Amino acid sequence: MNSRRDVLVMLIGSTLVFSGCGGDRVLKLRPIFGRKVRTIGAAWRALHPDITREQIVDDLFPGGLPSDPTPLVLDRIRADFAAGDLVMLDGWRLSKTEVRVAALVDMASPEAP
Amino acid sequence: MLIDTAALEEGHELKADVCIVGGGAAGISIARALMGSGLQVLLLEGGGFDPSGDSQALYVAETKKPETLRNYLGYSRLRYFGGSTNHWYGWCRPLQAHVFEKRAWVPHSGWPIRREDLNPWYDKACAVVEIPVFPTPETLDDAHTPPLKTDPSRLQTRLFHYSPPTRFGTVYRDELVDAENVRLMLDANVLRIRADPAAKTVTHLELRTMNGQQLTAKARGVVLATGGIENARLLLLSDSEQPEGLGNGRDLVGRFFCDHPEVDVGQAYVSPNARLYANQAGKPSVRGVLVPPPSLLEEEQILSGAIQLLPLEAEDKPETELGDGVAQLVSATYGVDHKRRKSHMFRARVVTEAAPNPDSRIVLGEDLDAFGQRRIELSWNLTELDTKTLRAHLEVATRELGRTLAGRIRGLQGPWTQHIKPGQHHMGTTRMAEDPASGVVDAHCRVHGIDNLWIAGSSVFPTSGFANPTLTLVALALRLADHLKTELAP
Numbered sequence: 001m002n003s004r005r006d007v008l009v010m011l012i013g014s015t016l017v018f019s020g021c022g023g024d025r026v027l028k029l030r031p032i033f034g035r036k037v038r039t040i041g042a043a044w045r046a047l048h049p050d051i052t053r054e055q056i057v058d059d060l061f062p063g064g065l066p067s068d069p070t071p072l073v074l075d076r077i078r079a080d081f082a083a084g085d086l087v088m089l090d091g092w093r094l095s096k097t098e099v100r101v102a103a104l105v106d107m108a109s110p111e112a113p
Numbered sequence: 114m115l116i117d118t119a120a121l122e123e124g125h126e127l128k129a130d131v132c133i134v135g136g137g138a139a140g141i142s143i144a145r146a147l148m149g150s151g152l153q154v155l156l157l158e159g160g161g162f163d164p165s166g167d168s169q170a171l172y173v174a175e176t177k178k179p180e181t182l183r184n185y186l187g188y189s190r191l192r193y194f195g196g197s198t199n200h201w202y203g204w205c206r207p208l209q210a211h212v213f214e215k216r217a218w219v220p221h222s223g224w225p226i227r228r229e230d231l232n233p234w235y236d237k238a239c240a241v242v243e244i245p246v247f248p249t250p251e252t253l254d255d256a257h258t259p260p261l262k263t264d265p266s267r268l269q270t271r272l273f274h275y276s277p278p279t280r281f282g283t284v285y286r287d288e289l290v291d292a293e294n295v296r297l298m299l300d301a302n303v304l305r306i307r308a309d310p311a312a313k314t315v316t317h318l319e320l321r322t323m324n325g326q327q328l329t330a331k332a333r334g335v336v337l338a339t340g341g342i343e344n345a346r347l348l349l350l351s352d353s354e355q356p357e358g359l360g361n362g363r364d365l366v367g368r369f370f371c372d373h374p375e376v377d378v379g380q381a382y383v384s385p386n387a388r389l390y391a392n393q394a395g396k397p398s399v400r401g402v403l404v405p406p407p408s409l410l411e412e413e414q415i416l417s418g419a420i421q422l423l424p425l426e427a428e429d430k431p432e433t434e435l436g437d438g439v440a441q442l443v444s445a446t447y448g449v450d451h452k453r454r455k456s457h458m459f460r461a462r463v464v465t466e467a468a469p470n471p472d473s474r475i476v477l478g479e480d481l482d483a484f485g486q487r488r489i490e491l492s493w494n495l496t497e498l499d500t501k502t503l504r505a506h507l508e509v510a511t512r513e514l515g516r517t518l519a520g521r522i523r524g525l526q527g528p529w530t531q532h533i534k535p536g537q538h539h540m541g542t543t544r545m546a547e548d549p550a551s552g553v554v555d556a557h558c559r560v561h562g563i564d565n566l567w568i569a570g571s572s573v574f575p576t577s578g579f580a581n582p583t584l585t586l587v588a589l590a591l592r593l594a595d596h597l598k599t600e601l602a603p
Binding site: 036037038039040043074077078080081082084086088089090091092093094095098102 | 379433434435436437438439440441442508511512513514515516517518521522523524525526
């Protein structure tokens with residue numbers, strides 16, 4: 001597994017680029033998932049130290065990566081809050097989906113462990 | 114006319130058709146409403162036109178429970194002309210209709226009047242506190258941002274008007290002094306209400322001034338308007354003809370004390386569309402709060418309540434890195450510049466109605482004040498319904514703000530109990546009920562069993578809703594004034 005394929009997620013500006021079996025795909029998320037969001041991801045990862053990028057992507061996109069995942073991600077965030085499917089990090093009540101996306105951002109960060 | 118108290122001889126007897134005890138929001142509202150009525154009105158204020166330490170010291174009382182609020186009753190009310198309107202912030206809105214109703218999941222709920230019965234006086238009360246009438250138009254002017262678009266079955270926007278705030282003692286002093294049929298007396302400290310031997314009719318009031326003058330006041334009708342604590346205290350102290358206290362044959366006077374429980378839960382980051390919810394006193398004079406509808410309250414079996422957004426305070430800082438990430442999350446969702454995020458960061462406060470609780474009460478203690486009167490002791494006992502309600506309102510708001518992508522809230526971590534504070538609104542101690550077994554006053558605020566004694570103020574509220582009480586107590590006072598015009602017509 002070369003380093004490029006190993007890195008499922010990269011942060012380029014405000015856009016995530018997913019690389020996988022099907023080749024590179026740009027995850028056109030709006031700057032919601034910009035660099036500072038990685039602090040959320042880092043905090044969540046600290047609670048789940050063994051989680052992998054593959055597990056997160058599979059969990060987020062079980063039907064495969066859509067060409068434009070932003071609407072899907074936002075819909076899932078809305079659904080998480082509606083259902084109370086929330087995670088508490090340092091007191092903040094956040095959606096299960098948004099912390100996972102934030103974890104991907106963190107994993108893609110050069111400073112990430 | 115202003116009575117020259119110092120010129121009165123020892124033992125002087127003051128006479129009137131109506132004697133109002135207390136020159137706060139309720140007492141002043143009634144006196145003004147009776148101007149030109151043909152009734153001779155005597156308005157007795159225990160303090161002066163200005164605050165004084167000696168007068169304020171008469172309000173010292175001990176809070177037995179919770180112990181963290183030991184001196185709370187000493188600073189949460191003011192004893193001079195205008196009463197606590199001398200330090201209120203001016204938040205005004207009527208109680209919601211469901212607050213007046215009997216709710217199966219809220220023990221001891223239900224007023225003997227409906228919200229619509231009070232509507233005409235709510236409109237008049239708005240004029241008294243110098244605000245536009247409710248309901249506020251849905252379409253706000255350009256000075257306001259629109260309400261957040263939430264699912265109305267989960268969370269709705271309700272508006273408060275800010276009174277300037279009206280300082281009753283300043284704004285209405287001259288017209289009361291100039292009124293032909295009103296006499297205002299300062300330093301008029303009522304120590305006892307005296308009644309006939311059967312305790313069915315008030316005969317006179319025993320007064321004393323700060324320099325020891327003893328006076329009496331006689332009137333065909335007496336209105337107690339001394340606030341949510343002192344109304345009950347004065348009845349309990351008036352034990353000459355009824356040993357348990359006047360109007361206290363059912364041991365209800367002083368029970369059901371309530372205040373608005375509130376908790377500052379933590380930071381909230383809310384989209385720029387939330388500006389309406391963060392308007393501070395002044396202009397614009399409308400402020401939104403986030404409120405679940407009555408249907409959801411029933412579904413969740415909780416009391417009414419609201420989420421307020423407040424400016425961050427020093428203890429809320431420094432901002433954490435994670436909070437900064439949350440700020441970016443929300444601001445980007447709304448497509449705004451993340452650099453301006455601090456203007457969208459607030460402190461979230463949950464304010465709720467209090468559960469009516471007979472074990473939350475004031476009683477006479479053993480300590481004496483400067484007049485030798487027993488001071489009161491308060492036990493404010495919150496119930497499981499109170500804490501359930503506080504948590505549920507935070508949960509509803511957290512989920513709906515998140516669902517609409519409009520905001521995120523940082524909730525309290527750990528036990529809540531130590532964080533619950535009172536809103537400094539004293540209510541319930543002479544509650545209103547049609548049945549004398551359930552309340553101290555009837556639907557017209559007349560003390561059950563006493564034909565010429567009425568009570569004005571928030572002490573008559575059977576339930577509190579989440580709204581600040583001043584507008585409602587003024588509306589009730591104006592309604593009582595109209596009732597007195599009929600009852601005591603010459």
